Amino acid sequence: MSSNLYYTQGLTVPPGQPLPSRKNFNEWVMTPNSQDSIQVSLFIRALIRFYKMDYHDATSYFQVAGIHGSPTTLSWNNEPPQQYCVHGLNTFPTWHRPYMLLFESLTSHLISTNIKQQRISELMTEVIENELTFEHQLDKDAWTKEAEQWRLPYWDWAVKYPKSTVPDLFTTETVTICAPKGSAHNYDKLDNPLARYQLRDKSGKPELVGSLELPYTIEDNSPYPWSKCSGTSRWAVTDHNQHLWAPGINNWAKADDAISAHNWYHQSSPAPPGLSTSAIGELVARMLTPGVLQSYRQFATTGYNAKDPWIAYLSLEYIHNNLHNWIGGTDLSDGAGQMGDVPVAAFDPIFWMHHCNIDRLFAIWQTLNPGLWWAPGDSPQSNEKLTPFYHKFPTTIDIFDSDNVRDWTQFGYQYDTLQHKPGQTDKEYIQGIREYIDQNYATTAPVLLHDPASIGRDKLVTSEHEFHDYIIDVIYDRLALGGAPYTLYFFLGDTISTNISTIKTTNEKLPRFVGSVYTFSRRLTGGNQPHCANCARQANEGSLSTAQIVLTDALYYHVAAPGTGLDRMAPDQVQPYLEQNLQWVAVSASGDVVDMQHLPRTKVFVLKGKVQHYRQHGTPSDFERYVAMASVTNGKPGGASPGEYV
Numbered sequence: 001m002s003s004n005l006y007y008t009q010g011l012t013v014p015p016g017q018p019l020p021s022r023k024n025f026n027e028w029v030m031t032p033n034s035q036d037s038i039q040v041s042l043f044i045r046a047l048i049r050f051y052k053m054d055y056h057d058a059t060s061y062f063q064v065a066g067i068h069g070s071p072t073t074l075s076w077n078n079e080p081p082q083q084y085c086v087h088g089l090n091t092f093p094t095w096h097r098p099y100m101l102l103f104e105s106l107t108s109h110l111i112s113t114n115i116k117q118q119r120i121s122e123l124m125t126e127v128i129e130n131e132l133t134f135e136h137q138l139d140k141d142a143w144t145k146e147a148e149q150w151r152l153p154y155w156d157w158a159v160k161y162p163k164s165t166v167p168d169l170f171t172t173e174t175v176t177i178c179a180p181k182g183s184a185h186n187y188d189k190l191d192n193p194l195a196r197y198q199l200r201d202k203s204g205k206p207e208l209v210g211s212l213e214l215p216y217t218i219e220d221n222s223p224y225p226w227s228k229c230s231g232t233s234r235w236a237v238t239d240h241n242q243h244l245w246a247p248g249i250n251n252w253a254k255a256d257d258a259i260s261a262h263n264w265y266h267q268s269s270p271a272p273p274g275l276s277t278s279a280i281g282e283l284v285a286r287m288l289t290p291g292v293l294q295s296y297r298q299f300a301t302t303g304y305n306a307k308d309p310w311i312a313y314l315s316l317e318y319i320h321n322n323l324h325n326w327i328g329g330t331d332l333s334d335g336a337g338q339m340g341d342v343p344v345a346a347f348d349p350i351f352w353m354h355h356c357n358i359d360r361l362f363a364i365w366q367t368l369n370p371g372l373w374w375a376p377g378d379s380p381q382s383n384e385k386l387t388p389f390y391h392k393f394p395t396t397i398d399i400f401d402s403d404n405v406r407d408w409t410q411f412g413y414q415y416d417t418l419q420h421k422p423g424q425t426d427k428e429y430i431q432g433i434r435e436y437i438d439q440n441y442a443t444t445a446p447v448l449l450h451d452p453a454s455i456g457r458d459k460l461v462t463s464e465h466e467f468h469d470y471i472i473d474v475i476y477d478r479l480a481l482g483g484a485p486y487t488l489y490f491f492l493g494d495t496i497s498t499n500i501s502t503i504k505t506t507n508e509k510l511p512r513f514v515g516s517v518y519t520f521s522r523r524l525t526g527g528n529q530p531h532c533a534n535c536a537r538q539a540n541e542g543s544l545s546t547a548q549i550v551l552t553d554a555l556y557y558h559v560a561a562p563g564t565g566l567d568r569m570a571p572d573q574v575q576p577y578l579e580q581n582l583q584w585v586a587v588s589a590s591g592d593v594v595d596m597q598h599l600p601r602t603k604v605f606v607l608k609g610k611v612q613h614y615r616q617h618g619t620p621s622d623f624e625r626y627v628a629m630a631s632v633t634n635g636k637p638g639g640a641s642p643g644e645y646v
Contacts, residue, residue, distance in 0.1 A: 011104065029169050034169060040169075046127055051198070068099075070343035071217060081215065084387060087321075091300075098391070099389065105412070121148075128140065133180065152352060160440050196233070206231065226338070233249045258326035281443065286443075286623070299372075301316075302546055310609075313475075314548040315547075325487060327340075333591025386399060386404075387399055418433070470555055470606070470629075471606070482525065484521070491512045492558065544601060551578075575608075575632060578629065579631055579632050607627065
């Protein structure tokens with residue numbers, strides 16, 4: 001075991017200077033544009049250097065990515081080989097915060113000698129000192145300043161663009177970046193490290209991760225054949241044609257479709273004006289709405305608690321899980337990728353920008369709910385160690401706990417979303433954040449409020465602000481299939497019943513898809529490497545998880561579309577419509593339909609409630625009075641009976 005400890009400090013901010021921002025990836029690359037951005041150039045060059053580091057080095061990309069799961073036989077930071085799993089726990093957001101810091105700013109402390117730095121920002125400095133040529137010192141100083149100001153950008157996959165697209169810089173095989181004045185060329189065209197990570201030997205030849213010696217080898221995680229890969233893929237790995245996907249294939253367009261496309265009815269019927277076909281914006285907006293999630297635990301984790309109200313089945317972890325599915329792909333019959341499987345997810349470079357956004361949403365929620373943190377009786381407690389992340393405290397070096405990372409600004413960054421404007425009062429600051437949420441995340445609120453035909457309004461409701469709201473709540477056993485991941489897909493449409501027994505598909509291939517729940521779990525047994533102690537404990541304790549799908553968007557679309565048989569949003573019409581049309585199917589990672597009898601503890605609930613929407617930007621909606629629509633689920637496989645709604 002190495003005597004070295006690697007501790008995470010965050011990046012240095014010069015005294016008296018404002019905190020540099022972690023910026024929206026799409027805006028960051030376009031400042032002024034991707035080809036002329038010094039920070040983009042430095043980041044691309046530094047990431048290439050990071051990839052080239054020997055995998056035996058604890059600060060190599062291979063080992064830093066491996067902390068998330070594989071190889072599990074490898075000791076990191078003097079900790080015994082293990083899987084650092086926090087899924088289903090209230091430490092899910094806090095554990096990933098120092099993990100992002102580790103990628104952004106990894107500092108190694110050599111116990112017996114001195115301090116040595118090796119990090120993305122330090123790699124940028126190496127690029128400036130050892131790789132680039134500068135005509136004037138002023139040019140070099142400008143590049144150095146950009147390196148000092150760089151912070152890890154986030155990918156906001158929920159923001160209200162025309163489509164929630166995968167950023168261009170993740171889609172191309174090559175990238176053109178600027179070089180300093182005086183270089184042989186003004187621009188350099190390089191292989192794009194954001195398209196994939198690929199392990200290569202010292203000669204530069206691709207090397208299968210399963211061919212490495214112990215403790216570095218990565219095994220298959222059945223049914224996924226990861227050992228046969230040298231590169232990461234998105235929606236490409238299948239159970240055949242290994243020669244095609246082993247080096248890594250970037251099928252980003254499928255990820256794009258999975259994030260942004262919901263086939264709510266016929267493709268020929270456009271959505272009503274203002275209604276987004278991406279459910280993720282609605283989920284993010286609701287998660288950040290006051291009163292929806294009334295405790296830190298509800299916000300942080302999918303972990304089920306019988307005392308939680310129906311509205312609180314939504315969580316940051318649930319949204320995160322689905323994005324891993326949508327970005328990487330999880331179905332071998334349609335193409336899978338490392339992002340969709342816990343042990344290898346962090347090898348895909350898009351992981352870091354995805355999780356940076358998770359940390360940003362965490363920071364926004366903290367800012368809006370400053371008094372909410374661990375409650376008495378929450379387990380694990382806030383002082384439990386976030387292994388294996390060490391920090392240099394004033395008098396000692398120790399492992400972080402959640403209390404240590406509660407304030408993210410101490411680590412030398414702030415999110416652009418949360419930067420104070422000059423002269424802004426605290427009240428104006430919070431109001432500005434609420435207005436930002438309203439303007440950037442598509443929901444049904446503006447559609448319903450500006451509905452000229454009143455098709456979304458119940459004539460019996462007298463308030464111009466009050467509307468019906470419909471949700472699906474799911475209690476599921478993420479470890480029911482021995483930990484192997486599976487997805488629950490939900491649809492509105494009687495066409496599903498004719499195909500349900502033979503379907504082997506992902507969400508894009510069926511009409512009327514309205515939402516999904518991905519378990520993002522890992523196998524409890526199999527292979528020769530250590531398995532997840534947290535998952536084993538949760539399986540022994542019978543732990544369950546929760547998720548929520550908003551039906552209001554899709555139902556409004558069905559009301560607006562001709563010939564659906566649904567004319568109004570009132571419960572007397574919606575309830576029988578859902579009884580007839582709401583269906584769901586569980587699909588395994590192999591692409592096979594899972595009989596709901598194999599998921600006996602998974603239950604689907606449908607609720608109706610009332611919501612107050614307001615025309616003034618920044619005024620949060622009020623969600624309340626959710627009651628059972630038991631007839632919708634009663635008698636359907638996996639559906640809750642009336643008695644289970646109590």
